[in-house]
Amino acid sequence: MSDSLRISRKFSQRSVMEAIVQGGPISRASIAKQTGLSKQTISEIVRALELEGWVKETGRTSGHVGRTAVTYELVYDAAYIVAVDLGGTKVRVAITDLACQIFAEDTEPTDPRGGQFIVDQIAQLAFQAASRQRIARNKIRLAVVGVPGAPDAQTGRVLLAPNIAGFDKMDVVAAFERAFGFDAMLENDVNLAVLGENWLGQGQGIDNLAYVALGTGVGSGLMVGGQLVRGAINAAGELGFLPLGADPFEAESLRTGAFERAVASHGMADRYAALSGRLISVPAIFENAQNGDEAALAVLDETARYLVRGIGAIAAIANPEKVILGGSIGLRPEILERVKAFLPQCFPYPVNVETGELGSRAAIIGAAAIGLGQLHNTLFGVDAPDGRISLPRASMTALQEAVR
Amino acid sequence: MSDSLRISRKFSQRSVMEAIVQGGPISRASIAKQTGLSKQTISEIVRALELEGWVKETGRTSGHVGRTAVTYELVYDAAYIVAVDLGGTKVRVAITDLACQIFAEDTEPTDPRGGQFIVDQIAQLAFQAASRQRIARNKIRLAVVGVPGAPDAQTGRVLLAPNIAGFDKMDVVAAFERAFGFDAMLENDVNLAVLGENWLGQGQGIDNLAYVALGTGVGSGLMVGGQLVRGAINAAGELGFLPLGADPFEAESLRTGAFERAVASHGMADRYAALSGRLISVPAIFENAQNGDEAALAVLDETARYLVRGIGAIAAIANPEKVILGGSIGLRPEILERVKAFLPQCFPYPVNVETGELGSRAAIIGAAAIGLGQLHNTLFGVDAPDGRISLPRASMTALQEAVR
DNA sequence: AATAAGTTCGGTAACAGAACGAATTAAAGA
DNA sequence: TCTTTAATTCGTTCTGTTACCGAACTTATT
Secondary structure, eight states, X not given: OOHHHHHHHHHHHHHHHHHHHHSSSEEXXXXXXXXXXXXXXXXXXXHHHXXXXXXXXXXXXXXXXXXXXXXXXXXXXXXXXXXXXXXXXXXXXXXXXXXXXXXXXXXXXXXXTOHHHHHHHHHHHHHHHHHHTTOOGGGEEEEEEEESSEEOXXXXXXXXXXXXXXXXXXXXXXXXXXHHSSEEEEEEHHHHHHHHHHHHSTXXXXXXXXXXXXXXXXXXXXXXXXXXXXXXXXXXXXXXXXSOXXXXXXXXXXXXXXXXXXXXXXXXXXXXXXXXXXXXXXXXXXXXXXXXXXXXXXXXXXXHHHHHHHHHHHHHHHOOSEEEEEHHHHTOHHHHHHHHHXXXXXXXXXXXXXXXXXXXXXXXXXXXXXXXXXXXXXXXXXXXXXXXOOOOSTTHHHHHHHHO | OOHHHHHHHHHHHHXXXXXXXXXXXXXXXXXXXXXXXXXXXXXXXXXXXXXXXXXXXXXXXXXXXXXXXEEEXXXXXXXXXXXXXXOSSEEEEEEEXXXXXXXXXXXXXXXXXXXXXHHXXXXXXXXXXXXXXXXXXXXXXXEEEEESSEEXXXXXXXXXXTTSTTTTTSOHHHHHHHHHSSEEEEEEHHHHHXXXXXXXXXXXXXXXXXXXXXXXXXXXXXXXXXXXXXOTTSOTTOGGGOSOSSXXXXXXXXXXXXXXXXXXXXXXXXXXXXXXXXXXXXXXXHHHHHTTOHHHHXXXXXXXXXXXXXXXXXXXXXXXXXXXXXXXXXXXXXXXXXXXXXXXXXXXXXXXXXXXXXXXXXXXXXXXXXXXXXXXXXHHOOOOSSOOOOOOSTTHHHHHHHHO
């Protein structure tokens, strides 16, 4: 088979596959109409896909005029992927099938010893979940691991990840691939969160989207033209280093960024302590605010005002259509409300800000999205320069339900 | 001819065209080696291209062992494009051929009456230049107009362009197309500047690139993965509204952005006046600084310190590989020197900053780049989702020389 | 003699499109 | 109400067409 012809073939195969994935049970004639290819071609391609085990006959239509049509569907259990959200304190591991249904989802405290210990912990969690669900190991094709830092594609290390010990000194990708026995990809956790919200949450259908995660630290994820912005060294979205909030020229700002110190949980607690004399946790500040504590309310206002400036910076530079707030602090309605009130005071045109719909699961759903997209692409896709993910809409509800 | 086959065909035709454009005079055998297509196929495609008038035989090789090869070249004058850089005070109009050689370049003060008057002025300039160079009108295929604002693709208007009267109330694209009689595209001027530097200047081969233009105003252009970032409403890069520098919550910041007030020429002059009691022009401040004027030196330091924070914001959000400074102030070595000194004091990892190589011509070269890319794509390209520009390297020197 | 450039010839994968048979419902007539 | 016929749609078969490849061959040169 010649090379360029193979491209042609796969081009069509991919669109047929897409029609089947997205169109649920569908007849060959409908695929032909949808894709614009001839019925004959569709029959050929579907036959090939069936032979390879990716699709199967599932029934026939009835009730319409004309001959009944045989309908085809994805073989959902033809392949599985592992999605991981690795945080400084918790690891979350999920397994999904080709229909994007989450089969198992387990959470554990992150192994504090770091490095290889974490890799082994994750692999064990994944394999436990797989055998619990009776999923054969050889059907798992790929793992996507979200990490709080900047994965370096060349060396497989994770940079700028102070909360995960040892990942800056080892080839993490290789370690995962050894432990799993299949391909693994690393991605920044906030980047995964944007992808998640873009796929199933607040950002559906929005090509230019930003996500700001605010909690113990701050980070942002940015999508432009439907593509993730990763930056030259995967350090895009290291929002903590925005030269805003605290004095960026202080020496401390080179370790913990000026913006992070002003806006993240540490800064909030410090600010509350300065106003009231008491050092309490961030959830306690929110609670006090609800009870009318002046100092707590002032801290929330102040935090939102800083956050608004960060959002303004993103809007001025990248002009996203929507900004989604996430993270333990960013998800609070008290923050959203204030951000919406303050933003128009310092930014000239309206910016659409909302909290994420998927909450703390955004990253793991994003990991599933990127993994499934990758899988669909390698199985049925062209080596297209634009790796745009096109995932089923039909099964979204299924996933969302499974997720709850 | 069937549709999908046409895609296949054009795929190859495009790469053959690319090889000819970039490889200068080249034999069919070399094209075959370069593209990986068979000699036979190349002969066919080249024959077709020759028939259609896009390439022509130009000579034969000699001196090597073996049979002499016939070499082919682009028919440079098969099509022309008009590149325009429209500023608040000056319009610059250039005409380039398919070899990306600039044929004519004229500058005039912008018609202060704005609106249709500017459109007519530009069309007249272009047609004058064309007839001076004996270029037939029907060979001009496209005009690219750089504007200081956010062109709205839906309505054809230009938003956020306070310096161009009337462009926010008319369909500018339609007006240009009427005046020219061929296709016209609008693009933000700083966006064109990044493209220009990416093509022929400081940013060659750099996919993740930022450009900061500092002069009367501030603006930025951002490329991610080789693609321009335009934002949801083409307002990406409105850096003046970065909530930095002046107090962003002042009411004035909604009209003239906080960052613009701090860093652009007005802010510099004000700051000098505050320090010395004299209101002088920005070039005069630079001159005084060279003569050791303390106040002027302080102003430069202060300006650079603000600029550094803007660059830090871009780096934190998008992590470009390089940041190019442009604009009448940004191009000064005194600024670059200070930016390089101050940036490591407030940003944790190194950011590569340089001044633009193309100076004030960056935008018009960018306009040529986008226009030629567009033309090559529509003539020989697939309707590829990734509109990556791939332009000749050979003729770059020619263009650069023509430009000087 | 060696070698590289181009052409000719035959072959093939991936499609299109027309024609046709099969299966079904809707409507018309008995 | 029952049958017949018409209208539709599904899917296959058959016959191109296009865009390629590869091998063999011719031609021109060092």
